[in-house]
Amino acid sequence: MRTATLLIATALITLTGCTPTGSHRMDNGMKHNEMMMGGNPDLRFQEDQGESTLDLAFSIRDHGTVFTDFGVSHTKEMHLIVVRDDLQYFQHLHPERDKRGIWHVDFQPKAGGTHWLYADFVDSAGDVYILREEKSYVGDIGRHGIAQNTQTVKSFDGYRVEFTPTVEDGDLILRYTIIDQEENPVRLQTYLGAKGHSVLISPSGDFIHTHMEEGDEPVFRTPLPKDAFYRVFTQFQIEGTVITTDFDWQIPS
Numbered sequence: 001m002r003t004a005t006l007l008i009a010t011a012l013i014t015l016t017g018c019t020p021t022g023s024h025r026m027d028n029g030m031k032h033n034e035m036m037m038g039g040n041p042d043l044r045f046q047e048d049q050g051e052s053t054l055d056l057a058f059s060i061r062d063h064g065t066v067f068t069d070f071g072v073s074h075t076k077e078m079h080l081i082v083v084r085d086d087l088q089y090f091q092h093l094h095p096e097r098d099k100r101g102i103w104h105v106d107f108q109p110k111a112g113g114t115h116w117l118y119a120d121f122v123d124s125a126g127d128v129y130i131l132r133e134e135k136s137y138v139g140d141i142g143r144h145g146i147a148q149n150t151q152t153v154k155s156f157d158g159y160r161v162e163f164t165p166t167v168e169d170g171d172l173i174l175r176y177t178i179i180d181q182e183e184n185p186v187r188l189q190t191y192l193g194a195k196g197h198s199v200l201i202s203p204s205g206d207f208i209h210t211h212m213e214e215g216d217e218p219v220f221r222t223p224l225p226k227d228a229f230y231r232v233f234t235q236f237q238i239e240g241t242v243i244t245t246d247f248d249w250q251i252p253s
């Protein structure tokens with residue numbers, strides 16, 4: 001049910017000045033020489049042959065050679081974010097690297113269509129990379145298209161989550177209130193080195209990965225992103241279970 005059709009390899013390299021604990025942002029408008037500041041500008045995402053139909057295999061290549069000089073960011077060497085190009089079917093995966101340096105992860109798309117694969121990692125110097133690949137899957141596409149959803153209160157896994165975005169001093173602030181079925185505030189647990197992970201993706205594919213500020217309040221702050229609309233996927237761990245929330249953010253007019 002899936003093909004290994006590789007669409008155009010769009011390796012988009014991110015920016016500079018990020019630390020593994022800060023926001024990871026992608027800027028596809030960067031010039032080559034500016035990328036130099038962020039580390040190795042030649043890294044590319046390459047899909048490899050998986051060992052089974054479930055096995056999504058890829059490597060990071062430097063001029064064709066397998067790159068292995070990874071550092072650890074949020075307890076993992078590699079974070080793979082997959083989402084369909086209409087911002088449905090988000091997944092945050094953690095591939096394993098084999099002896100040859102090829103990454104493998106079990107992945108089964110929930111629907112057909114073009115998916116964006118973001119490899120989000122740091123090198124051993126701590127420089128952040130976000131490389132994007134597009135991959136097309138056959139199968140039932142179902143409803144396709146970005147349907148903006150203005151809800152600010154939703155239920156996820158039995159938790160009631162309220163989303164309150166604001167713009168303050170040129171930053172986008174995302175606040176969450178999460179209560180359980182007894183209407184008690186929940187206690188967030190540390191998951192992958194942070195109490196909350198938020199990934200913002202726009203219809204053009206712009207990508208920002210940011211983390212909860214210090215403390216127990218579910219608040220995220222990131223410089224105002226460049227696109228007017230993002231779907232915000234935020235993950236929290238509560239009582240051992242990871243919940244993934246999604247809310248839409250539109251720049252206030």
Ligand SMILES: [Cu+2]
Nearest residue numbers: 074197198209
């Ligand atoms: Cu994260």
